[in-house]
Amino acid sequence: MRAHHLTQPPKARAGDRVAVLSPAWAAPAHFPAIHEQAMRRLVDLTGLVPVEYPTTRRPDASPSDRAADLMSAFSDPSIRAILATIGGDDQILVIPHLEPAAVRHDPKPFVGYSDNTNLHHWLWTNGVASFYGGSTQVHLGSGPRVDDVHARSLRAALLDGGVIDVVEPGESEDFGAPWTEPRSLSEFGVRERTEPWTWAGGTGVVTGRTWGGCLEVIDQLLIADRFPFAPTVLEGAILLLETSELLPPADWVARVLRAMGERGLLESLAGVVAARPPASSLEVMPSSEDRVAYRAAQRDAVVEMIERYNPDAVVCVGPPFGHTRPQWILPYGGEVSLDPARGSVTADYGSAG
Numbered sequence: 001m002r003a004h005h006l007t008q009p010p011k012a013r014a015g016d017r018v019a020v021l022s023p024a025w026a027a028p029a030h031f032p033a034i035h036e037q038a039m040r041r042l043v044d045l046t047g048l049v050p051v052e053y054p055t056t057r058r059p060d061a062s063p064s065d066r067a068a069d070l071m072s073a074f075s076d077p078s079i080r081a082i083l084a085t086i087g088g089d090d091q092i093l094v095i096p097h098l099e100p101a102a103v104r105h106d107p108k109p110f111v112g113y114s115d116n117t118n119l120h121h122w123l124w125t126n127g128v129a130s131f132y133g134g135s136t137q138v139h140l141g142s143g144p145r146v147d148d149v150h151a152r153s154l155r156a157a158l159l160d161g162g163v164i165d166v167v168e169p170g171e172s173e174d175f176g177a178p179w180t181e182p183r184s185l186s187e188f189g190v191r192e193r194t195e196p197w198t199w200a201g202g203t204g205v206v207t208g209r210t211w212g213g214c215l216e217v218i219d220q221l222l223i224a225d226r227f228p229f230a231p232t233v234l235e236g237a238i239l240l241l242e243t244s245e246l247l248p249p250a251d252w253v254a255r256v257l258r259a260m261g262e263r264g265l266l267e268s269l270a271g272v273v274a275a276r277p278p279a280s281s282l283e284v285m286p287s288s289e290d291r292v293a294y295r296a297a298q299r300d301a302v303v304e305m306i307e308r309y310n311p312d313a314v315v316c317v318g319p320p321f322g323h324t325r326p327q328w329i330l331p332y333g334g335e336v337s338l339d340p341a342r343g344s345v346t347a348d349y350g351s352a353g
Helices: 032-046 065-074 100-105 114-127 137-139 147-161 215-223 252-263 287-309
Strands: 017-021 049-052 077-083 108-110 131-133 161-166 198-201 206-214 238-242 271-275 314-318 330-332 335-339 344-351
Touching: 017 032, 017 065, 032 137, 032 147, 065 077, 065 100, 108 114, 108 147, 114 131, 114 206, 114 215, 114 330, 131 206, 137 161, 147 161, 147 344, 198 287, 206 215, 206 330, 215 238, 215 252, 238 335, 252 287, 271 287, 271 335, 287 314, 330 335, 330 344
Parallel strands: 017 049, 017 077, 077 108, 108 131, 206 238, 238 271, 271 314
Antiparallel strands: 131 330, 161 344, 198 314, 206 335, 335 344
């Protein structure tokens, strides 16, 4: 990992312009009220000036058109950060249209999660760190307010920097009120108490730069041969793992991690952080007992596979940086520290300008 140089983009400042893009699904085209509330809250929370691009609200935008907007934002010196409106399922088609020169010339923070794992990985491959988490539609625009941990980590990613303990909010929702309903602008979804995080593997403090993301996307990246490095590039790294509202079964999670282990991607990690997974969706609502069992099965699959390929790696399962809310935004290519004795995860968001 240390042989693969990563640039930490400089922070924005209040009053700077930031791009708000839809590199995957153009949710603002379908739910404009959520989007517009998100933009107002972004201004109130950060003092930044959101700038939309032609495909931000264009539902039929081609992969090349979405890539052109990304390149325009990265090439514009007045744009000091880029935020994704939401994820999706076809961003893998956008990546081949991107050119790294502009990104390397003027790196700037990118914030997103889920299908945006494609873009995080592409930036990481081209030597630029980013921030995993955040969706303007989900975490800024919907509900009665922005969750405190999300606001704190968004400001740290874009403006303030700093080293922050990633704390458990104590409650979680798998999804919010349907965006087709007016109450989605003023109500959270059903929130439940969270379980304690699970620690396994090594017992010492480890610190490493992060790589990973949504496991369903990592699976696509590896099949498409988008990982151009030898496995040793992940030596000493912290692997970030999370799963989506597709609710993959634990045996699928285990198979993907087993394949990663056979490829050599797990054996030299310093640690693994696996997010609290969603266990329900608007379409699928198991009982409370079944949701607990689902999360436990996925936890056990992660712990078992990491123990098989790297028993000394420190494993923490439960921090909310994935498809649940409240959500932390974490450094991608920046440093995260795991302390099993203290039961803490600490993230370094870099330095303010």
